[in-house]
Amino acid sequence: MRVQIPSSLLLRAVQAAALNTLIALGITVFGQESFATNLVYSQCIGLSILALIDGSSRWFIRDWPTQWRRLVLIVPLGASAGFLLGTLLADVLLGNTSSQYWLTQPRKAIGFLVLSLVAGTVLTYYFLSREQLAAERQKLEIARRQAAEAHLKLLETQLEPHMLFNTLANLRALITTDPPRATAMLDRMIAYLRATLSASRQGTHPLRAEFERLQDYLELMAVRMGPRLHYTLELPPELAEQPVPALLLQPLVENSLTHGLEPQVDGGRITVQARREGAQLVLEVSDTGIGLAAGNGTPGGTGFGLAQVRERLATEYGAQAALEFIADPAGGTRARITVPYQA
Amino acid sequence: MSITAHPTALIAEDEPLLAQALQAELARAWPALQVVGMAGNGEAAVAQALALQPDVLFFDIRMPALSGLEAAATLADAWPQAGPQGKPFPALVFVTAYDQYAVQAFEAQAVDYLLKPVQPERLQKTVAKVQLALANRSPGAMHFEATLAQLRHLLAAPATAAAAPSVPLRLLQASVGTAIRMVPVDEVLYFEAADKYVRVLTAEHEYLLRTPLSALLPQLDPQAFWQVHRGTVVRAAAVESVTRDEAGRLWLQLRSHPQRLAVSRLYAHLFKAM
Numbered sequence: 001m002r003v004q005i006p007s008s009l010l011l012r013a014v015q016a017a018a019l020n021t022l023i024a025l026g027i028t029v030f031g032q033e034s035f036a037t038n039l040v041y042s043q044c045i046g047l048s049i050l051a052l053i054d055g056s057s058r059w060f061i062r063d064w065p066t067q068w069r070r071l072v073l074i075v076p077l078g079a080s081a082g083f084l085l086g087t088l089l090a091d092v093l094l095g096n097t098s099s100q101y102w103l104t105q106p107r108k109a110i111g112f113l114v115l116s117l118v119a120g121t122v123l124t125y126y127f128l129s130r131e132q133l134a135a136e137r138q139k140l141e142i143a144r145r146q147a148a149e150a151h152l153k154l155l156e157t158q159l160e161p162h163m164l165f166n167t168l169a170n171l172r173a174l175i176t177t178d179p180p181r182a183t184a185m186l187d188r189m190i191a192y193l194r195a196t197l198s199a200s201r202q203g204t205h206p207l208r209a210e211f212e213r214l215q216d217y218l219e220l221m222a223v224r225m226g227p228r229l230h231y232t233l234e235l236p237p238e239l240a241e242q243p244v245p246a247l248l249l250q251p252l253v254e255n256s257l258t259h260g261l262e263p264q265v266d267g268g269r270i271t272v273q274a275r276r277e278g279a280q281l282v283l284e285v286s287d288t289g290i291g292l293a294a295g296n297g298t299p300g301g302t303g304f305g306l307a308q309v310r311e312r313l314a315t316e317y318g319a320q321a322a323l324e325f326i327a328d329p330a331g332g333t334r335a336r337i338t339v340p341y342q343a
Numbered sequence: 344m345s346i347t348a349h350p351t352a353l354i355a356e357d358e359p360l361l362a363q364a365l366q367a368e369l370a371r372a373w374p375a376l377q378v379v380g381m382a383g384n385g386e387a388a389v390a391q392a393l394a395l396q397p398d399v400l401f402f403d404i405r406m407p408a409l410s411g412l413e414a415a416a417t418l419a420d421a422w423p424q425a426g427p428q429g430k431p432f433p434a435l436v437f438v439t440a441y442d443q444y445a446v447q448a449f450e451a452q453a454v455d456y457l458l459k460p461v462q463p464e465r466l467q468k469t470v471a472k473v474q475l476a477l478a479n480r481s482p483g484a485m486h487f488e489a490t491l492a493q494l495r496h497l498l499a500a501p502a503t504a505a506a507a508p509s510v511p512l513r514l515l516q517a518s519v520g521t522a523i524r525m526v527p528v529d530e531v532l533y534f535e536a537a538d539k540y541v542r543v544l545t546a547e548h549e550y551l552l553r554t555p556l557s558a559l560l561p562q563l564d565p566q567a568f569w570q571v572h573r574g575t576v577v578r579a580a581a582v583e584s585v586t587r588d589e590a591g592r593l594w595l596q597l598r599s600h601p602q603r604l605a606v607s608r609l610y611a612h613l614f615k616a617m
Contacts, residue, residue: 162405165440166358169460173364226359262357265384265407 012127013050019123020046023115037094044090045112049082049120071124079120083113157251157305158196170224185223192216195247204316207274208240214253214272221257228267229257235274242274242281242342245312251305252285252335260289260333268332281341286334291327313337350477351397353380355388355414356438357406361459365401365438368461373470385409389418396430399473401457404439411437416494416573419487420607431480432487434473437497449497491609498609511564515543517550526550532581532600534559536574546599571595572607585614 024042028035056074061067091098101109167189174182195213211233218231253270261268268288275282306323313321317339326334352369356362366378379395382388386408392400400418402411409417415435423429437449440459449456455469480486515526526543535542536556543550552559560568560576570576583598585606593606593614606614 161441165459166361169364169440170358170360172460173360176367177363223360224358228357262405263407265386267407 009054012054013047015127016046016050016123017043019119023119040094041087041090041098044093045083045086045116046119048086048089049079049116050123052082052085053078053120053124075121075124076117079117080113082120083116086116153308155196157254157308158247159193160254166224167220174223181223185220188216188219192220198246203246204243205246206240207235207242207244210244210246210249211235211272211274213247214249217250217253218270225261225267228264229261230267230269232269232271234272236276239274239276239281244281244283244339245316248309248312248337249283249285251309252337255305255335256285256287256289256333260287260291263290276341277338279341280338283337283339284334286328286332288328288330288332291331291333309337313339348375349377350375350399351377351379351395352399352401353382353388353392353395353397353433354378354401355382355385355391355406355411356401356403357383358403359383361403365461368463368466369401369470372463372466373474376470383407385411385414385417388414389421392418392433393421397433398477399436400433401436401438404437404442411439412494412498413573416498416607416609419491419494419609420573422487422608432490434476434480435490435493436469436473488612491612495609511567512559512562515550515552517543517552519550524550528563531578532597533575533577533602533604534568544600544602569610569613571610571613572605573609575604577604 020042021039023046024035024038027033027038027042031038053075056078057071060070060074087098090096167185171182171185171189174185192213195216215233218229218233222229222231249272253272256270261270270285270287273282273284273286275284310323313323321337321339323335323337326336328334354362354365356365362381362383366381369376369378376399379397380391382391384407388400388402388406388411389409400415402415404411406414415437419432422432435455437456438459438461439446439456446456446458455472457465457469511528513528515528515531517524517526526545526548530545532544532546534556535544537551539553539555541552541554541556541559543552556574556576560570563576567578567580568576569579577595577597581597581599582595584596586594586596588594593611595604595606597604
């Protein structure tokens with residue numbers, strides 16, 4: 001059971017006062033005293049109990065999840081003490097001495113004490129379960145919002161507006177000058193968009209499909225960058241069916257392009273390689289770009305794309321996967337992912 | 344003026360297909376305009392603009408080497424001083440696929456911009472605007488000053504958009520060998536960009552920071568430190584005098600450092616006698 005610290009004391013006081021009024025009504029129906037007298041006693045006792053239980057649970061329960069069991073002592077003690085305190089208070093207010101009841105009508109006195117204990121327990125339980133419900137609802141709401149935000153961010157990085165509009169501008173140019181090439185580019189774009197939109201739902205797909213999507217993306221970029229982009233995709237046929245999280249490598253390729261090659265006047269080459277090293281499947285994205293030190297994006301995982309790659313690796317493989325960046329002494333960057341080889 | 348009879352243009356765009364497409368669209372929208380040069384990056388754009396002195400510049404914003412905005416600023420600095428025979432600074436049109444900060448800044452400016460993919464109707468409007476600007480411009484300094492003010496505004500837009508920290512930086516941490524030296528910002532005379540690093544100069548020492556100047560600048564107190572050049576930020580109080588050389592360039596003389604610092608035309612407005 002997880003209990004949150006109760007809040008909104010005023011609301012609870014109002015609810016307790018309502019219960020007190022009901023109790024006073026009940027007692028008036030079955031007893032001899034006037035409703036006014038019963039109401040004063042009932043309110044004094046009820047609010048004292050509330051104050052004592054509330055105050056002592058604030059004092060003695062600093063950490064609700066581990067210490068809530070202390071209520072087992074706090075509630076009966078608080079209710080009994082509150083009963084005594086409230087009775088005294090009402091006596092002072094009305095100029096009575098009700099302590100005589102303990103001698104003349106002990107059954108009645110004990111009945112009122114038991115009533116106080118029951119009311120205190122019921123009300124405390126009611127307050128706590130309401131707090132808990134509200135806390136759980138809030139937690140659920142936060143989790144839902146975070147998931148939606150993550151999904152949106154993923155889409156935003158993959159459908160980066162600059163990339164999208166530049167690609168459309170190229171398409172627009174090709175439609176009049178080279179229709180067959182425009183059609184080919186549009187097909188690549190359709191495949192890329194379809195893969196992007198389904199990637200977050202899809203889980204894993206074969207390495208072959210991963211390389212096909214990378215080729216779509218790189219072909220789109222090759223049309224845009226012209227002779228400034230060269231690329232090589234190396235997938236040994238025996239690894240083609242290895243499962244990988246869908247579009248895992250895409251952020252790495254995009255990183256190489258935007259931070260490695262695009263800032264370079266002459267562009268460069270991107271190589272994506274898959275190979276088996278014993279029990280490990282190694283996936284490498286290397287480029288001949290401006291390199292780690294000079295790049296404005298530190299590939300330590302600050303970019304959302306890279307954080308997302310690490311996160312997906314952790315979810316899929318736990319500690320068995322790794323992502324590392326190696327600065328090439330000759331310039332350029334090599335990103336290396338290792339995951340378990342699926343026999 | 345004769346230049347408007349056969350106006351010339353330079354296109355700077357790193358994506359070859361888009362450069363060709365813009366040229367083709369321009370041929371339709373403005374047949375008299377002659378595209379005299381195409382540049383694939385910011386540095387080449389500056390060099391070609393200086394060599395060809397066109398009337399209109401179409402600059403892509405995201406380009407390798409220098410961004411379109413940086414290229415325009417560099418060009419403004421290197422443009423031959425407007426004299427009786429000097430050619431006025433070209434009309435600028437920026438081209439971008441998506442750049443929300445820049446587009447916001449453009450909205451308020453007379454410098455025009457085009458969004459990619461370029462739509463013929465929109466291009467027609469830009470052409471009309473540029474033609475009007477070319478017809479009205481005088482070789483005088485007014486037009487150039489307006490362009491400089493606009494460029495300053497555009498270059499500052501992304502920096503102001505990224506929320507600047509409320510408290511200015513007080514200490515710099517510079518690595519010296521294997522140690523880290525703590526350098527109070529109060530001791531710094533000026534910062535100078537050097538490749539991807541920043542040189543920090545105090546009266547006695549020089550340090551190197553691995554932070555680009557663009558990242559450092561928003562953290563400095565704008566009252567105390569003034570950007571006077573694309574790569575130079577100086578402590579205003581450290582400047583002793585400002586002199587103008589024969590070419591009309593401003594130079595700063597510092598109180599406690601022999602180095603003279605050049606002031607870019609973009610920032611020359613900071614130094615005016617009271």
